[in-house]
Amino acid sequence: MKKLLLGDEAIALGAIHAGLSGVYAYPGTPSTEITEFIQTDATARERGIHSRWCTNEKTAMEAALGMSYAGKRALVCMKHVGMNVCADAFVNSAITGVNGGLIVLAADDPSMHSSQNEQDSRFYGKFALVPVFEPSNQQEAYDMVSSAFDFSEALKVPVVLRIVTRLAHSRAAVEIGEQKAENKLSPSTDQWVLLPGIARKKYVDLLNKQPEFIKASENSRYNKVECGGKNRLGIVACGIGYNYVKEVVGDNANILKVSQYPLPEDKIKTLAAENDAILVVEDGQPVVEEGLRGLLGAGYQVKGRLTGDLPRTGELTPDCVAKALGQQSGAVYAPAKNLAGRPPQLCQGCGHRDVYAALNAVLAEYPDYRVFGDIGCYTLGALPPFKSLSSCVDMGASITMAKGAADAGLFPAVAIIGDSTFTHSGMTGLLDAVNDKSNITVVISDNLTTGMTGGQDSAGTNKFEAICLGLGVEPEHVRVVVPLPKNMPEITRILKEEIEYNGVSVIIPRRECIQTAARHAREAKKAKEANK
Amino acid sequence: MKKDIILCGVGGQGILSIATIIGEAATEAGINLKQAEVHGMSQRGGDVQSNLRLSTDPIYSDLISLGGADVVISMEPMESLRYLPYLAKSGTIITSNKPFVNIPDYPDETALMAELASMPSVVQLNIEDVAKDAGNARGANMVLLGMAAPFIEILTVEQLRKAISVIFARKGEAIVEANLKAFDMGVEASKK
Numbered sequence A: 001m002k003k004l005l006l007g008d009e010a011i012a013l014g015a016i017h018a019g020l021s022g023v024y025a026y027p028g029t030p031s032t033e034i035t036e037f038i039q040t041d042a043t044a045r046e047r048g049i050h051s052r053w054c055t056n057e058k059t060a061m062e063a064a065l066g067m068s069y070a071g072k073r074a075l076v077c078m079k080h081v082g083m084n085v086c087a088d089a090f091v092n093s094a095i096t097g098v099n100g101g102l103i104v105l106a107a108d109d110p111s112m113h114s115s116q117n118e119q120d121s122r123f124y125g126k127f128a129l130v131p132v133f134e135p136s137n138q139q140e141a142y143d144m145v146s147s148a149f150d151f152s153e154a155l156k157v158p159v160v161l162r163i164v165t166r167l168a169h170s171r172a173a174v175e176i177g178e179q180k181a182e183n184k185l186s187p188s189t190d191q192w193v194l195l196p197g198i199a200r201k202k203y204v205d206l207l208n209k210q211p212e213f214i215k216a217s218e219n220s221r222y223n224k225v226e227c228g229g230k231n232r233l234g235i236v237a238c239g240i241g242y243n244y245v246k247e248v249v250g251d252n253a254n255i256l257k258v259s260q261y262p263l264p265e266d267k268i269k270t271l272a273a274e275n276d277a278i279l280v281v282e283d284g285q286p287v288v289e290e291g292l293r294g295l296l297g298a299g300y301q302v303k304g305r306l307t308g309d310l311p312r313t314g315e316l317t318p319d320c321v322a323k324a325l326g327q328q329s330g331a332v333y334a335p336a337k338n339l340a341g342r343p344p345q346l347c348q349g350c351g352h353r354d355v356y357a358a359l360n361a362v363l364a365e366y367p368d369y370r371v372f373g374d375i376g377c378y379t380l381g382a383l384p385p386f387k388s389l390s391s392c393v394d395m396g397a398s399i400t401m402a403k404g405a406a407d408a409g410l411f412p413a414v415a416i417i418g419d420s421t422f423t424h425s426g427m428t429g430l431l432d433a434v435n436d437k438s439n440i441t442v443v444i445s446d447n448l449t450t451g452m453t454g455g456q457d458s459a460g461t462n463k464f465e466a467i468c469l470g471l472g473v474e475p476e477h478v479r480v481v482v483p484l485p486k487n488m489p490e491i492t493r494i495l496k497e498e499i500e501y502n503g504v505s506v507i508i509p510r511r512e513c514i515q516t517a518a519r520h521a522r523e524a525k526k527a528k529e530a531n532k
Numbered sequence B: 001m002k003k004d005i006i007l008c009g010v011g012g013q014g015i016l017s018i019a020t021i022i023g024e025a026a027t028e029a030g031i032n033l034k035q036a037e038v039h040g041m042s043q044r045g046g047d048v049q050s051n052l053r054l055s056t057d058p059i060y061s062d063l064i065s066l067g068g069a070d071v072v073i074s075m076e077p078m079e080s081l082r083y084l085p086y087l088a089k090s091g092t093i094i095t096s097n098k099p100f101v102n103i104p105d106y107p108d109e110t111a112l113m114a115e116l117a118s119m120p121s122v123v124q125l126n127i128e129d130v131a132k133d134a135g136n137a138r139g140a141n142m143v144l145l146g147m148a149a150p151f152i153e154i155l156t157v158e159q160l161r162k163a164i165s166v167i168f169a170r171k172g173e174a175i176v177e178a179n180l181k182a183f184d185m186g187v188e189a190s191k192k
Helices: A007-017 A032-040 A042-047 A057-069 A087-096 A122-128 A138-155 A196-219 A241-249 A265-274 A287-296 A318-324 A351-363 A377-382 A397-407 A419-436 A464-470 A485-500 A514-531 B015-029 B077-082 B109-117 B127-133 B137-152 B157-171 B173-191
Strands: A002-006 A020-025 A073-079 A102-108 A159-164 A170-175 A225-227 A233-238 A254-258 A277-281 A301-303 A370-372 A413-418 A440-445 A478-481 A505-509 B002-010 B032-036 B047-055 B069-074 B087-096 B122-125
Touching (some): A002 A007, A002 A138, A002 B015, A007 A020, A007 A032, A007 A159, A007 A170, A020 A032, A032 A042, A057 A102, A087 A102, A087 A122, A087 A196, A102 A138, A122 A287, A138 A159, A138 A170, A138 A196, A233 A241, A241 A254, A241 A277, A265 A277, A265 A287, A277 A318, A351 A377, A351 A413, A351 A505, A370 A397, A377 A413, A397 A413, A397 A419, A397 A440, A419 A440, A419 A464, A464 A505, B002 B015, B002 B077, B002 B137, B015 B047, B015 B137, B015 B157, B047 B077, B069 B137, B109 B122, B127 B137, B137 B157, B137 B173, B157 B173
Parallel strands (some): A020 A073, A102 A159, A233 A254, A233 A277, A277 A301, A370 A413, A440 A505, B069 B087
Antiparallel strands (some): A002 A170, A170 B032, A225 A254
């Protein structure tokens, strides 16, 4: 049976069919649809596969590791920058090893379609010394989940499944395979206490597994050789890079397709011996290109992103790969003359708009103010017409950067953070600020959802006042407002009062995201009709 | 045979529904398909596009090459021009001619429409008016799909009609009929 699936959906279905017992994730483009698929899939619901959203990627990674410890198969999903958040747990999970199969899915975003950098998660695999799988298409994505779980269980190691936006968000037909049963509960009897003396031994165990990982890559069905080239250029094509190479050269090239790491060293050395140079085609950063330089030595010509044969930044395209392979492009239309950029913007009627309108009105009176922003829809407040933000760095950085700037003497130092981002990584920073009595004003713009990724549940809904009070913010400086144009006088008055207060204050403008509100209204209407 | 299509518009105009219907028709017909979508940040009132590739041979790249698109199907006239470098010299633009102005620096409409009209092969229509005439104000995207249907070639108009019935089936017979009517009016319009 064939099904038309997004890359993300193929992974989700592959995991369900491979005997998954739990997915743990925080929403992040382009990984979100994996968990959403599992949340709504009939088989997954029937089996009771865990799929509730986690507070952040670190809690997700640790919970997945716990499920693996108990003997069951677990999947943890995140966008690439989520790997930074869970890195402590991830790197150490390579030392503990796993019991039930454990896949860490990282969805990279070359070209930064919805991200603040284009870091390559294959580096994390290398860093933690664990195998990485990188599917080239939706079918491989589906098949690989099962292979990766088997491999993880057999070698007792977590594995990284690395995808990129173009695979995650592209549809193709996928042939569906057989379904495996879930593992039974069978907690690990191995040593998982990483005291230094134990960790030293386990680290050596991990190093001793490396030759097995390489051998698996040499024999992997996902790493295949094609010898159709008449010239003496070898091509190492990684993940979806393979598709662009095939699009351009068809069967007329000497290709080593790489979709399982560590690199299959013998296969690469053979390709190098049979050709005069190698072009590395990889989406993301030049991970393999650097590796080949080490493996083949300075005397061998390795071409790729570092040599300028392919662009140093941005995702691969069939056009840049064609150019790197020496193909002339045909005549194309010039860009249109009557064209303007159309950047994304906050929805009309969104509560964040009212928050920025109020902030701008109040802060206009202060010459040296700065508003430190955070990650979410409200980052769009940096763009016209509001142009309110001075920074947006990583999840939670609004509060801590405002604190550091206030420590330096900046006034007013304002942080704006969404509800989901606050529980993800803002709470600890707020505690720092409270303990230091920092002079900051924190706006938690609460729209009751994780908006930018499509309206997923937000971990802290209905708990924000209690969280702030629990962290030690003084009760009279936790203020709640409703961000609507008619409330502007009240909102601006409260903002002004709290900016003038010398200490930590939190203002919570609360109004549901208009997108989820519309969805909830539709669902309510439907339920009402069904009950008639 | 292959057809490379760029679907485009402004976030929220319903281009992904068009893609879903073509995808359903292609799958049903046993034609290979790859469809790269845009999700996330770029949906919020910004420009959106989807690369839709249909072929009787295997398809490798998810993305269409420069000068490779046989058809650009657009919900908005300026957006149809955004992808000119991707349009094949022999390609066709099928677009709504009603500007969606949500930016302060939207180009001069007369100049914009003149540039569009200067392209060798263009089919343009006020799809929103046609949808309203069909009694389905929200069906502008189906009007557009109808306009494009004769140019998709690798799929028949009838196969696309059937896919509309399948995709909207769970929303009830009335919605299916309304969308088919909008689609048919689009097909008629493109014959003129």
